[in-house]
Amino acid sequence: MTSNDPGLETLADARSSTTGLPRTLCAALPETPPGRQVRIQGWVHRRRELAALTFLVVRDRSGLAQVVVKDPAVQVPSEETTVDVVGTLTADPSAPGGVEVTAPTIRSLTEPAATPPVELWRPALNTSLPTLLDHAPVAWRHPAQRARWELAAATLRGFRATLDGLGFTEVQTPKFVASATESGANVFEVDYFGRPAYLAQSPQFYKQQLVGVFERVYEVGPVFRAEPHDTVRHLAEYVSLDVELGFVEDHRDVLAVLREVVAGMVAGIHTYAGPAVERLGATVPEVSEEIPVLHFSEALRLVGAPEDEPDLAPEHERALGAWAREEHGSDFLAVEGYPMRKRPFYTHPEPGDERWSNSFDLLFRGLELVTGGQRLHRISDYEAAIRARGEDPAAYAAYLQSFRHGMPPHGGFAIGLERWVARLVEAANIREVTLFPRDLNRLTP
Amino acid sequence: MTSNDPGLETLADARSSTTGLPRTLCAALPETPPGRQVRIQGWVHRRRELAALTFLVVRDRSGLAQVVVKDPAVQVPSEETTVDVVGTLTADPSAPGGVEVTAPTIRSLTEPAATPPVELWRPALNTSLPTLLDHAPVAWRHPAQRARWELAAATLRGFRATLDGLGFTEVQTPKFVASATESGANVFEVDYFGRPAYLAQSPQFYKQQLVGVFERVYEVGPVFRAEPHDTVRHLAEYVSLDVELGFVEDHRDVLAVLREVVAGMVAGIHTYAGPAVERLGATVPEVSEEIPVLHFSEALRLVGAPEDEPDLAPEHERALGAWAREEHGSDFLAVEGYPMRKRPFYTHPEPGDERWSNSFDLLFRGLELVTGGQRLHRISDYEAAIRARGEDPAAYAAYLQSFRHGMPPHGGFAIGLERWVARLVEAANIREVTLFPRDLNRLTP
Structure with missing residues (x-):
């Protein structure tokens, strides 16, 4: 180590x-x-x-x-x-x-060990992905494989240290939720003492409610997504690094905290996982004092996409990543102002032009790593937004309690741990950096 | 704060x-x-x-x-x-x-807030438990209620700092597991892309497998128990602080690490939650250099229970807690050697007398707070133990990979976060210290 x-x-x-x-x-x-x-x-x-x-x-x-x-x-x-x-x-x-x-x-200390399914002593772990995954408990022993998780563990230390230093409180919120509504599409249903419950897709609603208590909160924990697609960047369960803070002016304050957090993750890696970085030959990014920010409409223009495009395609993100490196020497680029119609109902619109939102994605080397933004904070705005979706605010009664009883302007973001590590080590498949991945087809080991 | x-x-x-x-x-x-x-x-x-x-x-x-x-x-x-x-x-x-x-x-910053369901400005939060739980997002704003979670957050910081300092690696293991076997009784079943999966009751199997990789691991995360009983000390979901380490001589090495961890949790509270302690008038325990240890058979004798009793009843634990305070001036007492027949199959027996096990419970002020011990480490012992239960080792193939390919003598323990805080603040019901409790009847807020 x-x-x-x-x-x-x-x-x-x-x-x-x-x-x-x-x-x-x-x-x-x-x-x-x-x-x-x-x-x-x-x-x-x-x-x-x-x-x-x-x-x-x-x-x-x-x-x-x-x-x-x-x-x-x-x-x-x-x-x-x-x-x-x-x-x-x-x-x-x-x-x-x-x-x-x-x-x-x-x-x-035991009887002789059976011959391992992968050659752990070889400097490089040359094995197919299925073998790696089927034999994960043993394959992770390979020093190069293990180094990947060491980056993840060091990232978590840096993440928490940064937020502890900024007056955030760690929280632990429930993974069982009462309605699929609360959690969005692609939810897992659980037999909860004979009635249906669902697994939280994110701690979004809870971290907002806890801004009402602690102002600044973070959580590290599993989130569950019944992703019906088998891709190299999606998992049915992953580790989400969630942050939410109150008394912000707008999403730019949230971005400022995100910048500190990413810098802290990088510092954690240098401090606690130096040898792992060296072994992997990973290029740890530098985080500039200010992460460059581009408006969504500007980003579309830059990549030559039609101006009514509702989202950035992966090839657009890659092009923007290359642009950020070239123009700003930065591995990171924040794109702000995503169209409201593509963002969740609690998203705060851009003041003065409600087509756009006060939300952002952070691209890391051309890949979406973080989604965040400012949220609505007035109860009347929530009720209107929910009704605009053709739903009844009563279905959100538990969540809306906080807003009825006073909430500050606030916002936050979520970072996918495995995505971060995958990009750091240039893994072709997110499963390579997940201890025991879960997907459409895989429930073991 | x-x-x-x-x-x-x-x-x-x-x-x-x-x-x-x-x-x-x-x-x-x-x-x-x-x-x-x-x-x-x-x-x-x-x-x-x-x-x-x-x-x-x-x-x-x-x-x-x-x-x-x-x-x-x-x-x-x-x-x-x-x-x-x-x-x-x-x-x-x-x-x-x-x-x-x-x-x-x-x-x-918003429209006027509605009158809160509990009087937050009063020095004490005098409200019934159902009101407290129904209005959790608002009730947690009360400074005295909030102080309770501050103890939990400070505990987590102390827990991690101690283990980071002892060369442990943080891990994050899957909550979806393939079989109910893996997880024990009272498991929640999930619709996993059309087939059944289960929610992990503990990271036990995974933390053991990861001892094979990192030697020393810890995890903080949710565990899920379909507890069919409605008691003041059980939840359907709680936060488990899990530790596992390899190259131990026996469970006494595990107890030595547990002593450091509990001392670190206490230090975390003093460092980060002093004002919360003061507000709550909580008596934070002192952790003596060595936690007193009593053999299970001795414990039975001490409380006057029949010598073939397989477990300690709550009133026995209370009596032992009083004894530890009186005889050793200690809030903590470790009871070791629980009968093998009451412990899980991976438990290591006591060398020389296989009626007893190398396992322990840690009582905190007369309440079980931690369960731990030494585990089996030889593949042959696992196969025999699984067959002795009338099961087929093949059903445990993924888990047993690690043991087939070399594992050190090891052991570990798990601490229930909410139980710790409940005992610290003398809460009558564990739900009072849980942010959003989940039980037989409660899925909201």
């Missing part, structure tokens, strides 16, 4: 020994004085038997360590077997990290 | 003004020089009209501020209306915090 793993000497590690010799993590061996007896624990990453000796590479959460076995009486377990190794730390400039463990005693 | 709110001067706040005067949070007013023009924004918490003047208390995320209106021409909006107030900051020793805003210009 990371060389600055803060858990290099910890609790359970210190006790995990029957002989009293504490465990040393692999990454800490180069800083340990040679000549010492050391104990390492991990998986047999690679076993290479030569005529006179056997090389054993042990993998633990911190990295790899080389063990040299010269005694032919010492049994070297099969790859992926978990082992406890005690031996002498020996300097060897040709070994990775300049040290290796010699004259080892090797104890297997 | 907290007086050490790190977001006292932030982004959107600084811009949220048409006149250019930036917003000041209420909690920052006492440190602002009197005589200045200030802008505050928030909800009308209380409006008190006297003969010659009107007192207006404004509530924002940081706290309350008093505004004095002497000009009879100034309209003071109804309670809970959101407002933008510009006036002169004036020292007044009799005002809360020693300052108040005088000669204000008050701008309502």
Whole structure:
């Protein structure tokens, strides 16, 4: 993992020994004085038997360590077997990290592991997507695959740290909702004690209600979409990073917070996942002080699309991404002002021209990463918007309580975690960066 | 909120003004020089009209501020209306915090708010549980109610910081699972693209598989239980704080990490929710260096229960809680060695006496807060345990992949967030501390 793993000497590690010799993590061996007896624990990453000796590479959460076995009486377990190794730390400039463990005693912690379905010891994980997904619990052990999730985990740390620093409160909202209305199209239905309930497509309604309580809230959690299409960028369940804040002037205040959040995610990656970035050769973006903003109508003109086009097609987004890079040197571009008719009913219109909305998408390298904007905040506007859809505001009674009893102008956004990581590492399919993806066809492993 | 709110001067706040005067949070007013023009924004918490003047208390995320209106021409909006107030900051020793805003210009940000269903301005929220729950979006605005969730949010920060510091990796695992088997009894069934799927009762199987990848993992997320009973301590959906770690000697290593985690949760509360603790008069526990541990058989003897009792009844737990306080001065007591027949099939038995298990419960003030223990790690043990239940290991194929391909001795635990907060604030019903509770009868708001 990371060389600055803060858990290099910890609790359970210190006790995990029957002989009293504490465990040393692999990454800490180069800083340990040679000549010492050391104990390492991990998986047999690679076993290479030569005529006179056997090389054993042990993998633990911190990295790899080389063990040299010269005694032919010492049994070297099969790859992926978990082992406890005690031996002498020996300097060897040709070994990775300049040290290796010699004259080892090797104890297997289980029966021998079966041959893994993918070759984990090879530098690159060359396997088809179906094999990768069918064998996810094992395939994720590959250091290059694992590094992808390390980017995700570091992103979450950076996301939360930024928002904690800006006075946001973390919330956890229910995933069971009472009506499909609340959640939009493509919802999953649940048998809820004999009656129907639905799985939340987003925490949208709840995060708004909680702006009424905390002003500034965020949530990290699963959202559920019964996407009937099998595409490389959709999942039936994904991790949504949701933010909502009150007392804004308009969506530009929301964009300003989004800029800080994305910068914080990037900072989190640099701080906590530097080695993962290096291993993957990922190009982590720089986030400029101000993210360039383009109005939707302007964006259409720029890509040569008809001016009554209601949305941006993927090829338009790609063209805009290229434009932002060329004109502004930016990996990010915010497009604001999407047509009202394509946005959800709670969207705040653009003052002065109600064809457009105070909403935005953030494109990251030409791919939609974030959707957000200002929401309506007056109860009368909600009632009118719901009636304009031919619906009865009474169907939204629980949601509308907050607006009836006083809400500030507010807005927010949602970031798809897997989409972010996929774009960072240029994965062709979002499933490659999802721990255990769920889609139209896949429910296991 | 907290007086050490790190977001006292932030982004959107600084811009949220048409006149250019930036917003000041209420909690920052006492440190602002009197005589200045200030802008505050928030909800009308209380409006008190006297003969010659009107007192207006404004509530924002940081706290309350008093505004004095002497000009009879100034309209003071109804309670809970959101407002933008510009006036002169004036020292007044009799005002809360020693300052108040005088000669204000008050701008309502919406139409007047309807009278709230609960009296939010009263120091205590005296309302029945059904009213509280039916009007949750508004009731949570009450500073005392809101303080309860502040304890939860601070707990999450402390939980994650502790585990990040110990080399754990955050994971996000799927909530859709393929079989009810995987999830245990009382599962919710979902219509998953025309076939049945189930909602995960816990991330147990996934966190174990990810120990195979990251060694040490944690997850904070919703879990779903179709609890057919309507009790004060069960919910259909709650927030589970899950931890799992590899390369342990036995469950005592897991308990050592649990001790650190609980201490970190307590530290989080002190650091981030001091004012909430004070407002609630909550007694935050101290966590001793070692949490006292009692064997299950010992615990039965202590409470005078028959020695073949398979579990601890709530009154036993209460008695043990009292005993731990009296004998050890501790709010926490770990009971280890629960009978194997009452624990899930993946539980590791006690070496030498397989009636008992290497599992534990952590009681907090006499209430079960955490369940955990060591798990099996050998594929042969899993196959035997599954067959002993009369089941076919093939039904667990996805899960068993990890064990077939090498897993370390490992264990973990799960903490129920709402149960923790309920016990901290001595809430009679877990629903009082859950933002939007879901149970047998309740799906809204």
